[in-house]
Amino acid sequence: MPRKGMRTLIFKSPSPSPSNSPSRSATQPSSPRRSFSDSLMEENIEIAQTLITQWDSDSSSYTNISSLFHDDRQEARLYLKSVKDLQSAMQHFLSSQDSSAEKLIIAQNLMQSAMKRLEKEFYQILSASREYLDAETVSSRSSKASARSSVSDLESESEDESRATTESVSAEEQISTIAMSDLKSIADCMISSGYGKECVRIYKILRKSIVDEGLYLLGVEKLSLSQVQKMDWQVLETKIKNWLSAVKVAVKTLFYGERLLCEQVFAASDSIAESCFNEISKEAAMTLFGFPELVGKCKKLSPEKMFRILDLYQAVSDLWPEIESIFSFESTSAVRSLAVNSLIKLGEAVRTMLMDFESAIQKDSSKTPVPAGGVHPLTRYVMNYISFLADYSEILGDIVVDWPLTISTPLPEAYFGCYDAEESPISIRLAWLVLVLLCKLDGKAELYKDVALSYLFLANNLQYVVVKVRGSNLKDLLGEYWVEKHESKVKQYATNYERMGWSKVFASLPEDPTAQISSDQAKSYFKRFNAAFEEAYKKQTSWVVPDQKLRDELKVSVAKKLVPVYREFYEKHRVGMRRECGEDSLVRYAPENLDNYLSDLLYGAASGGSVSSFSSSSSSSSHSHGRQGR
Known part of the structure; x- marks a missing residue:
């Protein structure tokens, strides 16, 4: 049998019997044929309606004060999925030629209700998790693991994996991880549904207040040039010290953590992440890096203040790689420019102080x-x-x-x-x-x-x-x-x-101390030596050499040149003088004791004394001559 005949038999409507009711087409219009997709989308709307209505903030006092994501995480996942399915249904009916205005209206109302709920949940998570979304926790967490892409990731994670993850991080990091994941899931959902502005508005308000508060707690305040100029140096130096201790924390923790949080929560949109980070952090960053620029602009920075200026310069310079990376967006280019300008102004101040320092030496x-x-x-x-x-x-x-x-x-x-x-x-x-x-x-x-x-x-x-x-x-x-x-x-x-100091003493002795000379000549040499040595000693006991090494070197050098020559002369001619060593003797100093006298030198006036005061206490024997009390 030809195929055409077979199709005719299969799809041909049976002829009505005389006893059957009149044809349906004769009494009422035929309904539009419903496709499988239509049925599926209608079912999506019905499922979404049940869940969204249940969590409508206006439907009951319980849902008004409770949190979907806190109370039932399984239901939270279903809620997000139902919103996604609802969006698919709306898109289907909008593109369908036989679209139902009634269904679209229902879906649109449900979507608005869902967005209102998610907006509230987003706010609640941001507020409740504030202490766990601090920059330090976020920064620490990011170095260990990336955030889960959505709440649904938790569902696919096995129990053993979940337990291992939980045991490997602290309680604070666990809460932070969950909060960031929930925020990201809500943000993804709202942005894809066309309600990103509502989500972003809440995020910017709450997070900006946290960043501003963080900078305030670090002790960084916004100042004007006139305020800085009028400050006493002690006050300004205290503020510089405080800024130096704050800037590293602010850059590496506060701003770094905030950028990470923005990028993770708004991973669905780079432009939104940039916009959020810019509005949240820019003002605080400008306040932070505006301070060193103001200090660099100060007039009359004396050379004594140089090292605090260098500390500021070094802090900004050391942190520049992080500053450039964290504030890499075009919208935050003003922050980078301000940091660079701070270095320029501080460098100019340092050059000026170096010139002033040189001038102070010369003047x-x-x-x-x-x-x-x-x-x-x-x-x-x-x-x-x-x-x-x-x-x-x-x-x-x-x-x-x-x-x-x-x-x-x-x-x-x-x-x-x-x-x-x-x-x-x-x-x-x-x-x-x-x-x-x-x-x-x-x-x-x-x-x-x-x-x-x-x-x-x-x-x-x-x-x-x-x-x-x-x-x-x-x-x-x-x-x-x-x-x-x-x-x-x-x-x-x-x-x-x-x-210059010992030339007279050296010259008072003969060039050849062992040469044969008369008794009168020997007496003359002893007198000249006594006078020259006493004069040098008296002066140089009041002179000072603070450096011990140099002082010892000077005294040893003098002793090496003086004592051997004097000893030879002394041994050659002392017997002929017939008188013992003493104050009134021509032979007042024994060679052994010259070192004692020389050791008194170059300590300053406080430790010195005259030669005669020691000579009077010397023994009668030239071989035992020495100072009392040494």
């Missing part, structure tokens, strides 16, 4: 010699200051890299170690400051009437400089060559002191 006009030829207060101040600067060498290197040192004459090679201007601008800059100090000290040495004391002053001060360099980061910056050259200069000053 020092003190005309009073330092008593006893000791270390000048200017030397102590400048070298302590420069050694502290060396601790910031990396930061200072960034600041002065485009600020070449300009002087009228080239500096001696000895002032640079193994560096040149291209390799280490900060080394050149610090070497120059030391040279400015040493030139100033040369002028101050001229204030002493005794030439030997002026050389001792230069030796003391240069020794202090060298010791400071060796004991700090300055050694690495200036180089071993620089140190060796200046140590050699100290020895040169010491030699000049010895020559």
Whole structure:
């Protein structure tokens, strides 16, 4: 049988019998044919209607105060699924040629009710989980595991996996994980349903208040330039210290955690995540990074304030990679610009203070010699200051890299170690400051009437400089060559002191102490030696060398040149003098005791005394001559 005939038989309607009722088409219009999809979508609406109506905030007092996501997580998952199915049904009927306006109206009303409920749930989770959505917990959690993409992920997780996950994190992180997952699921649902604005509005309001409060609790406040300018330095320094302790927490925890939270909650839309983070964090970040810029703009920042400015610069510089990453959005470019501008202003302030510091050294006009030829207060101040600067060498290197040192004459090679201007601008800059100090000290040495004391002053001060360099980061910056050259200069000053301070004593003895001379000549030599030694001793017991190593070296050097020569002369001629050692004797000092007298030297006036006061207490024997009480 032909196929066409078979189809005719199969699909042909039977002829009505005379006893049957009249044809349906003759009495009423035929209903539109319902497809399988129509039936499925209608069923979706019915299921959604049951669940959404049940949790309608206006339907009962219980649902008004309770939380869907807190009370029944299984039902929460079904609720989100029903909203998704409801949306599918609406799209189906909108695209259907035989769409039912009545069904669309029902679905639309249900959708509005569902969005109202989800909006409330979103607010409740954000509020209730506030302490568990803090930046520190979010930051910590993100380093261990990424957030689950939705609440439905919990359903697919096995019991054993869930238990393992629970045991591996703290209770706070568990609550944080669940809250973030619920927030993301609600946000995904509302955004896909076209109600993202309502969700975002709530999120921005609540989270901005949290970020603002976090910055306030860190002690960061919004200030104007006039307020900063008028502050006493003690007050401003306290605020700088507080800012330094706050900025790392603010960047690495507060803002970093907030960006992570935005990106995880609004993973469905990068633009929404950016918009939220911008509105939540931008104002607080501008307040945070506006402070160092204001400090950098302050007028009359004296050199003593340099190190706090460098601390601010270093803090921003060290955090720049995080700042650039966290505020990488185009909408937060103003934050990056402000951080960079803070560095610029702080760098300008540092340059100004360096120039002021150099000028202060050059303008020092003190005309009073330092008593006893000791270390000048200017030397102590400048070298302590420069050694502290060396601790910031990396930061200072960034600041002065485009600020070449300009002087009228080239500096001696000895002032640079193994560096040149291209390799280490900060080394050149610090070497120059030391040279400015040493030139100033040369002028101050001229204030002493005794030439030997002026050389001792230069030796003391240069020794202090060298010791400071060796004991700090300055050694690495200036180089071993620089140190060796200046140590050699100290020895040169010491030699000049010895020559000028002891030349009369050395000259009072004959060139050949063992030569045969008359008794009168011997007496003359002893008298000349006594007078010269007493004069040198009396002066130099009031002089001072604070550095023990240098002091010992000076006394040993004098002793080596003086005592052997005097001993030879003494042994050759003392017998002929016939009188014992004593105050009135021509032979007042035994060689063995010259070292005792020399040991009194260079401690300052407090420990000194005259030679005669010790001579009177000496023994009658030249071989046992010595000071009482030693």
